[in-house]
Amino acid sequence: MITKSTERALALALFASLSIAVDTFGLVPAGRLGLATVLFLIFLKTYSTLAQASLEGLRVKVSQEGALEGRPLRVTFEICNPFIIPIAFVELSLRYPEYLKLSAGSPALLGAIPPRGCLSYSVSFLARVGEHEIGPLRAVFRDPLGIFRGTEIELGEKALVRVKPRESEKLRRALFSISRSGGMLRTSRAGEGLEFLSTREYVPGDDLRRVFWKALAKGRLAVKEFDRESTQYNLVLLALGKDMLTGPYLQTPLEHAARVIAVLSRYFAEKGEQQALYLVNGDRLDGIKMVRGRKGYELTIRALSSVRLHDLLNQRETSVGKGTIARELLMTLPRERVNIIAITTMGSARQLAEELKVLAESGRCSVYMFLMVPQFYGVETMSPMERAIFRIKSFQEILSMKDALKEIRKTGIKAVIVTPGDMARRIVMRLEMERM
Amino acid sequence: MNSPYVTIATLLVAGLLVLPLFSLNVKNVLSAVEAFTTILRGSLEPTIQNFEIVVRSAASVLVLVLLLFSALFVNARSYAFALAISVVFVDSQLITDPAMLLPLAALSFLDVVRSGWRKNQISSLGNLRPIASAVMLSFALLAFFLLVAWLLSSKMWSYAEAARSLKVNSPLLAVFIDLFFRNPIGLTFVLGVVIFAIYSLSKDLAESLVIFLRPSPQSALKSLRELVDFGAPISPPLTSLRNALVSLAISPPIYYLITLLLARLDLQIPPPYDSMLRFVIAAQIFTIIWFLISRLTASFEEKEPSLLSTFVGLASVAIVYLILYLAALWHPDYGISVERADEVLRKAILSYYETVLYMGELLLTFMGIAP
Numbered sequence: 001m002i003t004k005s006t007e008r009a010l011a012l013a014l015f016a017s018l019s020i021a022v023d024t025f026g027l028v029p030a031g032r033l034g035l036a037t038v039l040f041l042i043f044l045k046t047y048s049t050l051a052q053a054s055l056e057g058l059r060v061k062v063s064q065e066g067a068l069e070g071r072p073l074r075v076t077f078e079i080c081n082p083f084i085i086p087i088a089f090v091e092l093s094l095r096y097p098e099y100l101k102l103s104a105g106s107p108a109l110l111g112a113i114p115p116r117g118c119l120s121y122s123v124s125f126l127a128r129v130g131e132h133e134i135g136p137l138r139a140v141f142r143d144p145l146g147i148f149r150g151t152e153i154e155l156g157e158k159a160l161v162r163v164k165p166r167e168s169e170k171l172r173r174a175l176f177s178i179s180r181s182g183g184m185l186r187t188s189r190a191g192e193g194l195e196f197l198s199t200r201e202y203v204p205g206d207d208l209r210r211v212f213w214k215a216l217a218k219g220r221l222a223v224k225e226f227d228r229e230s231t232q233y234n235l236v237l238l239a240l241g242k243d244m245l246t247g248p249y250l251q252t253p254l255e256h257a258a259r260v261i262a263v264l265s266r267y268f269a270e271k272g273e274q275q276a277l278y279l280v281n282g283d284r285l286d287g288i289k290m291v292r293g294r295k296g297y298e299l300t301i302r303a304l305s306s307v308r309l310h311d312l313l314n315q316r317e318t319s320v321g322k323g324t325i326a327r328e329l330l331m332t333l334p335r336e337r338v339n340i341i342a343i344t345t346m347g348s349a350r351q352l353a354e355e356l357k358v359l360a361e362s363g364r365c366s367v368y369m370f371l372m373v374p375q376f377y378g379v380e381t382m383s384p385m386e387r388a389i390f391r392i393k394s395f396q397e398i399l400s401m402k403d404a405l406k407e408i409r410k411t412g413i414k415a416v417i418v419t420p421g422d423m424a425r426r427i428v429m430r431l432e433m434e435r436m
Numbered sequence: 437m438n439s440p441y442v443t444i445a446t447l448l449v450a451g452l453l454v455l456p457l458f459s460l461n462v463k464n465v466l467s468a469v470e471a472f473t474t475i476l477r478g479s480l481e482p483t484i485q486n487f488e489i490v491v492r493s494a495a496s497v498l499v500l501v502l503l504l505f506s507a508l509f510v511n512a513r514s515y516a517f518a519l520a521i522s523v524v525f526v527d528s529q530l531i532t533d534p535a536m537l538l539p540l541a542a543l544s545f546l547d548v549v550r551s552g553w554r555k556n557q558i559s560s561l562g563n564l565r566p567i568a569s570a571v572m573l574s575f576a577l578l579a580f581f582l583l584v585a586w587l588l589s590s591k592m593w594s595y596a597e598a599a600r601s602l603k604v605n606s607p608l609l610a611v612f613i614d615l616f617f618r619n620p621i622g623l624t625f626v627l628g629v630v631i632f633a634i635y636s637l638s639k640d641l642a643e644s645l646v647i648f649l650r651p652s653p654q655s656a657l658k659s660l661r662e663l664v665d666f667g668a669p670i671s672p673p674l675t676s677l678r679n680a681l682v683s684l685a686i687s688p689p690i691y692y693l694i695t696l697l698l699a700r701l702d703l704q705i706p707p708p709y710d711s712m713l714r715f716v717i718a719a720q721i722f723t724i725i726w727f728l729i730s731r732l733t734a735s736f737e738e739k740e741p742s743l744l745s746t747f748v749g750l751a752s753v754a755i756v757y758l759i760l761y762l763a764a765l766w767h768p769d770y771g772i773s774v775e776r777a778d779e780v781l782r783k784a785i786l787s788y789y790e791t792v793l794y795m796g797e798l799l800l801t802f803m804g805i806a807p
Contacts, residue, residue, distance in 0.1 A: 008544055011516040015540075018520055019531055020627060024620035028528045031596075033537075035589035035627065036582070042635045043581035046642040053646035083650075088567075088574035091552050105560035110552030112570035119566050142552070144574050145544040146512075 003048040003141070003148045012037055012147065044143055047085075052141045052150035054083040055090060058113070060156025062135060066127065067305070069166040069258075070250060072103050073127035075134050075159055079111075080118040088112035091140045094123060095158075097133065099309055101126045101249055127163040128250055129258045130307040134159045162305040165258035167266060171424055175267045178428045197225045232431060233274045233290060233338040235329075235365075236261055236300075237356075240281040240307065242315050243347035253345045253372050254312075256420030258304045260343070263424050269297035277303050278329070280352065282315065285328050326358040333364060339434055341427055342369045342413075346401055353408040353415070360412040368430055369408060369415035370423055371401060437555045446550040450510045453539035453546075454503045457515075457522060457530075461496040461503070464526055468493025495525035510550050512543040592630065596623060599802075611712055612802060679733065683726040685753050689760040691721050691791075692784030715795040718788055760784060 019034025061078040077094075081087060093108035105123035113119045121137070135158040141150030199212050202221040215222040238261065244254035261277065268275040275296040278287035288299040329340075340359060344352050349371050360367040379387060401417055408415040418426050471489045502518035505511060519540065523531045530536050558564070599617040604610050616622040647656075694717060733745065764780035766772050 008512055011513045012540075015516055015520065018523065020624065021620070022523070022528060022531065024623050028523075028531055030531045032586070032589050032593045033532055035592055035631075036585045038631050039585035039588055039634065040581055042631070042638050043585060044578070045635075046638045047577060047581065049639070049642040050646065053650060053652070056652050057650050086570045086573040086577070088570045089548060089552060104556070106554040106556040109554050109557035109560055110549065111561065112567040112574070114566050114570040114573060117566050117569065120562060121560055122562070123560055142548055144548065144571065144578060145541060146548040147544065 003045065003052050003150045005045070006147060006149055008145065009041060009147045012041060016041075041147065044145070045148055048141065048143050048148035048150065050085050051087050051143070054081060054085045054087055055139055055141050055150060055155075056153055057083060058087075058139075058155055060137065062156055062159040064134075064159060064161055067161060067163050069127055069129045069163055069255065071127055072124040073161060073163065074104075074122055074124045075161070076120060076122035077135070077137055077156060078118055078120050079113060079137075079155065081113040081115060084115045086112070086115050087141060088144055089142045091142060092121060092155075093138045094121075095135060095138060096123075096125070097310055099245070099313060100128065100132060100134075126249070128309075129163050129165045129255055129304060130309040131305065132161045132163070132309065134161055162302075164301050164305045165255070165262040167259065167262045171263050172266055175263065175424060175428045176270075178425060179267075179271070179432060199224055231272065231274060231292075232435065233276075233334055233336050234264075234268055234431065235276045235278065235290070235333070235338050235340045236264065237278050237280060237329075237340060237342040237352075239342065239344035239348045239352050240279055240312055241345070241348050242312060243345050245309065245312055253420070254307070254309075256372060256423075257343045258307075260420065260424045260427075261304060262301060264341075264427060265297045265300040267424075267428065269294050274334070275300065276332075279303065279307065280325060280348075280355075281312070283324050285325055289332055290334055325352075325355040329359060330362065330364075338365045339431055340365050340367045341430075342367065343372070343423070344369065345372050346397070346404060349404055349408060349415075353411050353413055356413055357411040366434055367413045368427070369413050370427065371405065371415060371417045372423065373398070373401070373417055373419050438550065439553050439555045439557070442553045443550055446510050446546045447508070450543060450546055451507045453542050454507045454515060454518075456535050457518060457539070458500065458503045458507075460530075461499045461522065461526065464496040465493050465500070468496070492525050495521050499526070506543060510543060510547045512540055512547055515540055515543050592627075596626070609798065609802065612798060615712070675733070676730075679726055679729045682729055682749060682753070683722050686725050686729075686756055687718070687722045688785045688788035689756050689781075690725070691718050691788045692760065692780075693763075694721065695787070711791070711794065714791045718791045722792075757781065 016034040016037035019028075019030035019037065021034075022028045023031030023034065059080045059082060061080075063076045063078070065074040065076075066072055079092075090111050090113060091108070092111055096102075096107065103124045103126045107123065109121065111119050111121065125134075135156060137155040138152055139155045140152045142148070199215060199222045202211065202223050206223045210223045210225075212222045212224045238257055240254070244257070245252050247253065265275060265277070272293055273296075274290045274292050276288055276290045277300045278285055286303075288296075288303055290296075291299055340356065342352055342356060349369065353369060356367050356369070359365045379390065382390060398417075405415050405417060414430070416426060468489050472493070499518045499521050502514045502521070506514040506518065519530065519536055522536075561567070596617055599613055602613055604613065614622075616626050695714070698717075733749075761777050761781055764777040765774065767776070770776070
């Protein structure tokens with residue numbers, strides 16, 4: 001409701017005063033004009049007050065399209081004016097996270113909304129995994145001559161957008177080629193199951209339902225043996241921290257890790273494995289408990305798309321755990337043996353290893369740690385000098401990673417350094433070895 | 437980021453808009469240069485008129501700079517200043533020239549568009565029809581405002597001019613007309629009061645419309661947050677009226693004492709201005725007392741006045757009258773006289789209300805409401 005006059009109003013008021021003054025002193029008959037200017041200003045102020053009030057009563061509908069990483073994420077604001085006052089002009093600006101890249105449209109614009117009409121405003125972002133708050137819109141009214149300006153108000157609610165990680169179909173197929181079976185998993189040990197393994201001589205105590213009738217017909221008492229079905233319990237632990245967001249757009253460790261976890265989760269789901277995902281953020285542990293199949297996959301994707309990047313960026317301390325993670329995990333783990341797959345960066349690797357040491361020592365879990373090597377981009381665009389410095393720095397980083405790896409391995413955790421592109425394969429290979 | 441196309445287009449239009457005033461000032465500068473050259477050749481004496489030419493040409497140069505600035509930065513303010521300087525130094529008739537005034541509004545509009553229009557905003561909007569229709573409608577509204585403002589100002593100005601040329605027999609009314617309509621300062625004062633009244637009325641009307649037609653908690657909170665006089669006392673309804681009545685009750689004895697004091701000091705204005713002065717004193721006393729009472733009775737909570745405060749208020753009125761009565765009761769030459777005291781009290785009350793009512797009647801007569 002509040003409108004303020006700009007410097008232009010002052011200029012016009014001066015002009016009006018001058019007109020009235022020259023007339024009252026009998027120089028030029030401009031008094032009418034001056035008076036008309038003042039009255040016009042008053043009427044314009046009245047209109048601005050009414051328009052500002054209409055602005056505050058606007059109805060805003062927010063909709064979104066596309067929520068897959070790397071694709072355009074289009075957010076549309078439908079702004080409708082239910083009143084009979086035209087709003088011209090309105091300066092709109094969109095509040096959105098600084099870590100989101102705009103791919104189409106403008107984050108601010110000059111618009112006008114007709115009476116009982118609507119204005120549609122949309123912007124597209126290059127979607128990145130996680131949960132993002134887009135909006136609300138901020139609006140400022142300005143009259144067409146820019147003489148009065150309204151106070152800034154917020155229009156509508158903020159849109160909460162969850163972006164799913166992109167999954168590589170090629171990688172998923174590659175993972176199945178590493179695995180020995182496409183369906184339920186088998187081991188080379190005989191046991192209860194569905195897949196036929198071999199026959200053996202009957203021994204007392206064998207279930208009669210397993211008698212191999214074809215062999216009995218030939219006079220040999222034998223029983224069928226089946227593959228022992230083995231379901232693995234895989235718990236993925238993703239250490240979140242500020243350093244997970246370092247790197248180029250869509251190529252940060254978090255995004256790489258999210259893609260790997262998404263593919264692994266689908267792989268586990270199709271295998272019928274039990275899976276769980278925990279996100280470690282400082283001393284907080286959030287995630288989903290062991291779930292099997294498709295539901296496990298869906299919950300994992302939901303958890304990944306709920307990572308709040310804004311919170312990560314504004315995190316003060318990057319310490320992991322403080323001794324609480326292992327305790328909390330031990331309370332949630334099933335009785336069966338669990339494979340813990342910890343994915344982390346160099347920044348929080350040591351602290352996470354300290355936390356997981358207890359689990360590795362408990363004998364209930366196999367703990368694997370995968371340290372992501374930072375990806376190097378844009379090296380080709382550097383000058384020879386920059387490239388040389390970069391090479392030295394990278395070399396030093398890899399050396400320090402090697403030292404960290406040695407330390408971690410001493411705690412009983414099977415740690416490896418991997419590139420994001422190779423991580424999923426390495427994880428599956430480890431798990432297959434565990435199955436043997 | 438602003439749109440380069442819109443920026444270029446607005447710059448071009450702005451250049452065209454400032455052209456009439458620009459060319460006028462260029463002509464002025466050229467003629468001044470010519471005159472200057474003649475002075476330098478020695479064929480023209482450096483007189484006051486020639487000095488005026490120099491000043492005018494300097495003003496024109498300043499105007500040209502301001503116009504260049506307003507064309508380059510689409511700045512309406514610098515155009516307004518350029519126009520004002522041109523009116524004062526070049527040609528006073530320019531102030532009523534529509535060709536000179538139109539660019540002021542057009543530049544303002546262009547500046548709003550140029551500074552607000554963003555590079556990729558069309559891709560964000562898609563359909564520009566709603567914007568176009570809203571802008572058209574708002575321009576129609578502005579045109580309507582302009583028309584009403586012009587009609588209203590014409591009427592007001594005609595009234596002022598009619599009052600100026602009025603020939604009246606009443607000496608007091610003649611003073612009144614001289615003071616408020618023939619005197620430029622008085623006329624400015626009257627116009628200021630009228631404009632303020634219209635402004636207050638339209639502001640209150642707009643805000644009331646907004647509040648009653650669409651109550652909004654968001655805007656109410658915003659208004660409260662942005663109040664300049666945060667912590668201002670809350671006054672219950674009709675407090676102003678109550679304070680006005682109390683002030684009217686207290687004012688007469690004080691007015692009487694002041695007029696007495698002025699008479700003793702021999703500070704008297706001859707007729708016909710004395711009535712006007714008396715009224716000014718009465719009004720001033722009333723205003724000061726009203727202000728003081730409003731301050732004293734203001735509370736930070738909305739509550740009914742207590743019995744004590746009512747008693748104190750009544751007692752203060754009684755004390756003022758008592759002082760006047762006692763002052764009139766004893767005279768160093770004539771001693772104590774109750775009749776004289778009664779007469780003084782009666783005179784004090786009557787003289788105050790007479791003055792106020794007389795001026796009220798005069799105002800009504802002038803406005804044509806009373807015969």
